[in-house]
Amino acid sequence: MASLLCLLGAAAAGLGVASATVWRADDQLVASASGEPYIVTDPGVLGMAADEVQVTARADGKVVIALGRADDVAAWVGSDTATHVTGLRNRSTLATTVGPGVPGRATPEPSGSASASAAPSASGSAAPSTSSSGSPTASASASPSDAGGVADPAGSDLWVQQVTGTDTATFSWQRQDGRWSLLAAAPDGGPVRLTLSWPQAVTTPWLRPGLIVGGALFVAGLAWWIVLLVRTRDTAAVALVARVTRRPEQPRARRGGRHSQGIPVVPAPDAGDGAPTGRAATPARWSVAAPAEGVRAGEQAGSTQPRVVASVAGPTTTPPRVAGPPQAPLTRRALREMREREERERAAQPDATGPSADQAPPVSAPERGEPAAPGAVPVGQVRRRDLRTQPPPTAQDHPVMPAWSEPPTDMRLGRVVDASRAGTTAPDGTTAPDGTTAPEGTTAPDGTTAPGDSAPEAAERPGWGRRLLRRRRRGDRPEEAPAWAPEPEAESPMVLPTPPEASGPSADAWRRAWGLPPVVDRGAEAEPEWDDSSEEEGR
Amino acid sequence: MTRRARAAALLLGALLLAGCGQPLPQPSPQASPADPLPALGPDQVDRVLSDVTTVVSAADAAALAAISAADGEVPDSLDSIDADLQNRLSGPAAAMRRAQYVLATQGGAGAITSIPAGSQTVIEPATDAWPRVLMVVTDPPKDLQAPLLLTLVQTTPRDQYHLWSWARLYGGVKMPPTATPDVGSRPIAADDAAAAVAPKDVLARYVDVLTNGDGSKYASQFTTGPLRTRITQQRDAWKQAIGQGSVTETYTAGDGGPWALATADGGAIVVGSVSTVTTLTLVDSTLTIADATAALLGANTVSKELTIHWLSTVAFSVPPAGSEKPITVLGAEHVPVEVTGS
Missing domain, CATH: 2.60.120 (Jelly Rolls)
Incomplete structure (x- = not known):
């Protein structure tokens, strides 16, 4: 309806202009x-x-x-x-x-005596009669009876x-x-x-009315849009809160991922001086799709996610919990691999390779996740796609988390704070790799993504254009879509359970700070998100 | 939603269409004024006067050239010159002008009344009928003669304005007040007694005065004026010159006119022509004609009879109805137009 209003407005304005240009009267x-x-x-x-x-x-x-x-x-x-x-x-x-x-009146006759007798008698004859009677009227124009009428x-x-x-x-x-x-x-x-x-x-009587009415309609439509956006953002924000509490790292990851894909860098800090290496590792991000462990699985099908999840879970050890239900089949393999990887990482962390591999997926994920911001994505599909794809990154990020808590410098103030706060919690997540967060992210793609997305979104509120660009980029990469198939909405239920964990006091505080409703309704709020998306479809 | 949108679109389209369909413009002429407007605009008057004076001066120049070339004889080209004059002159004016050309063969250019192009007063007819009369008081001519009162007449819509007469305004005569050209003066028909005397009667009475002199019962109704004086003196001169012979003069009102326009005070300016025929009968004597009249006769002497046809144009100022004032003779022109004798 909002877009319809916009359309109508544009049409009215267009018609008004046309009435003054193309259709302008001669x-x-x-x-x-x-x-x-x-x-x-x-x-x-x-x-x-x-x-x-x-x-x-x-x-x-x-x-x-x-x-x-x-x-x-x-x-x-x-x-x-x-x-x-x-x-x-x-x-x-x-x-x-x-x-x-x-009508009804003949050409006036020459008045009586004046010229009646006045045959243009050659006055040369100078007869007295001529002088007395003679007014030879030489008319400049032939009378109608002459000259053929x-x-x-x-x-x-x-x-x-x-x-x-x-x-x-x-x-x-x-x-x-x-x-x-x-x-x-x-x-x-x-x-x-x-x-x-x-x-x-x-006159162009329709120009002004057309422009005014059209403009009004257009503005109304825009306003409507904005309202819708704001609403979705709110819900997103709520989700964000939840997420933040769990994983403060998201914003960073996302940021790095977007610009320089520095996210990989971030992990490096873990290792020690990761930043430089991280950049170098950036390319790895793309190669991430085929992380060491995931290679085989990834090739298999859209099962990328599970793989990733698995890998993520691996480090945390706890993942089995969360990831278990949906991805049960993979779990063992994944666990095995994860353990191996973990060990590998621990051993290799100093090297950039380890992190890069792990982090690569996250990087890509954040990118997707950002655009996925509920409000920003007009099309439900895209969003879902993001959601599905995201989990892997989030999951992989977690391990990195602990290191992250310190480098908030990159963050925008608000986020930074959140991040740091979250960081406090996050550490739990990380330290307690049981991965309240990690699992959550993996298991509940929808729920998790939402938070993950929302965080970045919040960070970038100012940058509409960027978001749009990102969205497009995302759209341009169908390759990442494969994640799609695996977990549909079926996993959404999972999301709800996780939130409660996230709803710590700190989360509440954050919310209050942002003037958002308390965490209690988390689940309820998460749903609105989807409502929004449905609304979006309506648009 | 869509229904509403569709309705809105329809409404918008309908409005646009309505906007395009402007009504056809309709003529909305001004109402005809209750009183007729001046027949001519100022520009038209100037144009008419210019045309007339141009024709006259061209004819004058051609005539003078022909006359000087003919060495005293009446040039043959006068006929063609006269034909040109007919385009803008009519009535007494045309006849007088031709006569003056002939007179000029003897009397020179002085025999031709110069007609100034400039005007100091325009008396416009306010009418939508024909014939139309336009009167103009010219600037004083270069020869220090009196200004002329020109009377121009448009007989029918397809005719041009023709100079019907000119009259030399007498010295000391004051033109009656007339309406300004942008208002126009009402034309007065020949038998319209709106003023003290109907134009036709003015002429008739003046003729009676000329004929009967002071014995006329109308004598007191006219100022004397130079014209009557001149006619009387001329007649007396002839009588003396002829001796035993007889001199008879008859006066008649001219066929054209009279033309009259109302003045501002309810009176009228009347312009008419008077035809005078002077017949001299000689008894055992010969009359030598010395002046320019001989040119009209074509000979210097007559032994039996001499008939002179004069044409006079006279302008009168007729007081408003009920006024006891006399009719003022504003001006006149008196020209012999034909002389026969033997």
Whole structure:
């Protein structure tokens, strides 16, 4: 729904913009009509669509456009037939009627005595009669009855403005007070085509509303998103708390893993001066997939996890507890291997090899784990994937833990503190490799991952982009997916049991410090996580 | 959710469509004014005057050129020049102008009334009917003559404004107040008695005064004015010159006009023409014609009879109805247009 809102908002804004761009109305309203031999615009037509109009008249030969008072134009046309433009028929055609210039009124006769007798009698004859009666009216324009019925309006004193041209004449008119008509004529005969072009003040009435409404919707959608995110983060945080208590190391591991994959480095400290070696060992991380022990198992199938778990458990010795149930078959082998490894490690710890092998998996895991942050992962699948894959790393990290407690320097303050605090607890975890934590991580992929993930997430709250990037990266590596298959949600139940262990006083304190609800509901809170994920799907 | 979204999308689309469908613009003409507007805008008046004076001055120049070339004879080209004049002159003005060209063959350029292009007063007709009359008081001519009152007439919508008459305004005469050009003056029909006297009657009464002199019952209704004085003096001069012969003069109102525009005080400016025919009958004598009139006659002497046709344009200021004031003769032009004799 949130994304739908965002979509709607974007769509509304987009439509608004489109209405002002792509769909923007023409900034010219152009309409035309034809008539013969005269076209007359009724008063009001010129200015009906704008305060100015561009007039074009086309005809064969001479073309005349004349502007005059409506009454004058009508009188000039007189009883002749003209095409009268009465308005717009549509947005490209002028509405017209055909009729005489002055309905029901013939062209005014020359008034009585003035010119009635005035046959242009050659005044040269200078007869007295001429002088007395003679006003030879030489009209500038032929009367309609002459010249085949087409008179030339050009040059008449009636016109306020006029334009003549050959084949085409153009004229522009600005609105002015009064009743004005336009006369277009083709004195040479033939039809005249009159085109009126009004500039349109194109309004974009939908631009602003579109942008505002769209923006509002979009923002609402975003807000919704954020709310959802925050909610999931809360739950994640809860999970984190639990986890932190168990394994403070997570953040570090994750951090190192992300940037320089220094996590391996961290283990080195255990050994002594591991940091440098750790870096060098980084590559090992990738090779981790095939840790010494896991090689065979790893090849077998998606069983990577179990292997890892096993390896982890090995060191702790206790793992059998936790890991036992789900991965029972592997356990023995794993135990064996682990013991061997343990011994190997103890023996070899000084060397970088030991740690690198062990740590490699963790490194990769953290990476996955980070993105897995419940809130950050929109897609349930990804997240699950992470969850499943994670366990191995966590499990392997534990051994390292003890050494870690000191190097909090890398951590961001908040985490560091947590980490250190957790470290106190962690030591238990480590020292008591019975691995409250370790097993938990392994056994309950979902639960464990959540905490593990949440921790990193918390560390990186600021860096959305990073998280996204990470997520993508993760997505890009299908190779890691194999972990998938092995343990589905079936293991989730396991998670719940573990939390209680984690819920130490220290954990509570941490929570309080963060303003989070007490640990009691752990299980209940863990579930919301999943709820969130389901919500995510809804999105 | 989706249903709501769909509804929202539909609504949005509908609104957009509604936004696109603007109504067609409709013409909304201004209402016709209750009172007719001035028939011409200022620009149009200038253009008309310019056209008229251009035609006249072109004809004048052509005529003078032809006359000087013809060396005293009446040039043949006068007919074509006259034809050009017909484009912008009509009535008495056209006849007078042609006569003046002929007179100029004897009297020189001084016989031609110069018509200034500039105007100091424009009296516009406020009308939407035809014929239309435009009166203009010109700037004083360069020759220090009196300004002219030009009367231009547009007979029909398809006609141009033609100079129908010009009249020299008399010295000391004051033009009656008239409405400004942007308001316009109401045209007064020839038989419209809106002012004290209908235009037609003004002419008729003036003719009666000319004919009967002080004996006319209308004599007191007109200021004397130079025109009447001149006509009377001329007639008396002829009488003396002829001796035993007889001199008769008849006056008639011209066919054209009269044209009248209302003044601001409810009176009218009336412009008309008067035709005067002077007939001299000689008894056993010969009359030598010295002045330019001979040009019109084509000879210097007559032994039997001489008939002179004069054309006069006269401008009157008619007081408003009920006024006891006399009709003022504002100005006139008096030109012999034809002379016959033997």
